[in-house]
Amino acid sequence: MININYLQDSDFKSADFVDLQRRFDSIRTSGDVGFFDLPDQETEVQEIRSYLQTIDQSIDTLLLIGIGGSSLGCITIYDALIKANNKRKFYCLDNVDSDRLHLIMAKCNPHKTLVNVVSKSGGTPETMSNFMIVYTQFRQVLGDQVNKHFVFTTDPKKGTLNKIAAAENINTFSIPETVGGRFSILSPVGLLLTEFMGYKSEDLLRGAADLREELNEAKNSMSQYALTLYIENMKAGKRNSVLMPYSSQLKSLSDWYCQLWAESLGKEKNLDNQIVNSGQTPISSLGANDQHSTVQLFMEGPNDKYFTFIQVDQSENLVEISNPFPDIKEFNLYDGQQLHTVLNSELKATAFALKKNKRSVAIISIPVLNEYYLGQLFFFFQVATVYSSILYHINCFDQPGVEAGKLATKALLGDQTLLQLKREIEEIFNK
Template sequence: MQRILTLASGFSVDYTNMFGAERLQESDFAEYQQQLLAAHQAVQELTVTGNSTYGQQVLFTQMPEVKFGKINTPASIAKLQAYAQNMQNRVQAVVSLGVGGSYLGGRVIFESLVDEYWNGLSARERFGRPKLYFAGNSLSATALQSLLRELLRQAQAYVLKYKKRYTLTLLVTSKSGTTLECITGFMNLYTTFADYADVLNLEVAVLTQTDAQAPNPLEELAQVWGWEVFRVPTGIGGRFCVFTDPGLLIGAILGLDINSFLQGACDMALACQNADIWANPAWLNAALKYLAAQKNGKFIEVFMPYSPNLKALGEWYVQLLAESLGKKRADGTAYSRTPVVAIGSTDMHAQTQEHQEGLANKLVQFIQITHESIEVRVPEVFMQQEFFARYAGLSLNNLNKQALQANAQALASANRPSLTINLPVLDMYYLGNLMYFYMLSIAYEAELAGVNAFDQPGVEVYKQYLRAHGG
């Protein structure tokens, strides 16, 4: 029996393989009915009022709608677009500095929706949009030095060719204005590039959050130097903020349709108001994963899109899940599901042995793009040999889909659960659909598990030790 939830947009969740022997049963939903209903009620309350179960102001559900008085307003969207438009044909490169969710969201947009070799394209091929690099997400001196060398090399070559300075913009994203990796990376890049003013014109913009309770050094610096300031809104954690300035600015700089991205989130938000769990994709997704953990011990989720373009999405999802759900409950017990990133079909040659015959403590989350924008067929070459001839004329996209189906069937044959998200195409609208779907799913699952999705007390522990050692 097939079990597929399909929205009017074509976005679908195929959860057929979550049910069966040694997997979920229909009776599991009946057993947890009151808990499931309470979770839905809590998420709807959060959506309407912005008040979480734990007394916090949580405003991520306001992000998709562009409206006066909301998180995104016509004026804020116009500011982003004007800033990005001013870069076109003027700024040669942008470095996005940050770490964690507020940084990863923009990277998802970049890696999902522009050419993999974007930075190697000519300015004409990029329609005058700047090259885009990501840094400040580690304390690696080697990585930072490599980026410095590359950008200085580009600047010097640009001056020789065009007889004018190379323009570089540093986008510094830190909600607190004190994030160690981001701030130290910024200080190094800024100081070095300032010494090359003869070949390089340096600009800075910051994305940060005003906090009345604590000073924000980055914002204070921006005010002194007159840098452009964009906002990480109060009430929205970094891992939930991709539909605000940190994510939207990256999309606008690349010339992507940020309004379509927000519309995808809006449409998903509407679908997830449905009071029928079998028609509400985020509620259903959360219930399937929570019940698989509670009833069947599936405490590891392998996040496996069948597109290398979505690897950054996997990294973003790892933080979203781990930082939101790996928590102690009020009674001191812990809830945990561990996310692991894999890419199909690549990791069928690496991880699938473990998925298929290792400990039965995993579920696999596939993502499939139904209609790829590019079609490639295997050429008719080496036809004199039967082995090569059998592949001639075959579509790589169809082979990729067959690989996913074979993986799912193999897992099901061993009574191991999986579910598949189908996106009609990979564009800004469906990326918005997908990312908002996962945010709401996490909110639902946190309610089911009895944990607070919107704090991260465990992160503060290592920070205390790091500060004690001068970090």
């Protein structure tokens, strides 16, 4: 199991956890929140495997078209688990950036590429824009075989992608109706990539399932983490949450966490419709790189951040430092050291220095980085988010704050039903 070491004392009472768990259980058993059941996806894994056996076996590239919760977790899986000898390739179109699209398309041979279009709603503007471009280009090359190179991961019933799939005979995989995008990584959203790359889906799910057993106890690692960060925010002014893995392979996990924490907990109104402007601003960081960047600010700037480090206890690849210049005495300190030992020593040293300067720090440790512990990390932060939403008394499963920008974009692109809004926007930018 993952282990958490809090470097500061916490003053919790048993009653705090009992009441929190009571409210948590009501959400978990409501039938409205499906991500708790995603570790039980054995059937879906088999369906994905069967599908991948039907595609052209010369296909060696997976191109994901998606954004936000439809892409960040997949990028995390790929980055965390990729091996040097893996011959399969993965690319992601997660922005409407023509230069980026041009670069990626130059790397994708349509004959050897499978395109997975991921959108829970089936109509995400950025995703649909990229999909139309890629589909058009692939059809020019593949002709009437183009649909064999596309698969959709979307809502089981609703949305534009389902209509296209039915009309064009394109395979689809379902994101459960009760699972939102940022909670969907253990659904076919992430499992298709996992299987395509040859990673172990069963281990990814088993890690989450084993951690789920902790939910039978009121005081568990996820409720304690949520309560710690909530109290640090509300009572100690820690308005920012820094996630800093000491593993380059987990840098993308920090990006995934930022979306999860920000979009779930950053709400203007609580469940009583009172204006509260809740949440913590998540900050993605990387050790040891950012010791030569943002750690100066973390150490001596505003004391308004809670730091969560992630330590991988043992590296899969052991690399020993050998000093080819023995006459340079300062090099001798590193001679014979494992590179991973240096990295984890820097983690402990930075955590110690932050604590010494009255900063709040927690260290999450995993024995190794593999599918099992990656599944635990995903599930840990998702469940901690739900616990946190109870404490803030907000809905962590919606995102009303993004709607204004969506409407404004449609107005600027010429939506005839939004002409007044377009005029308002132009008045601001034409001053």
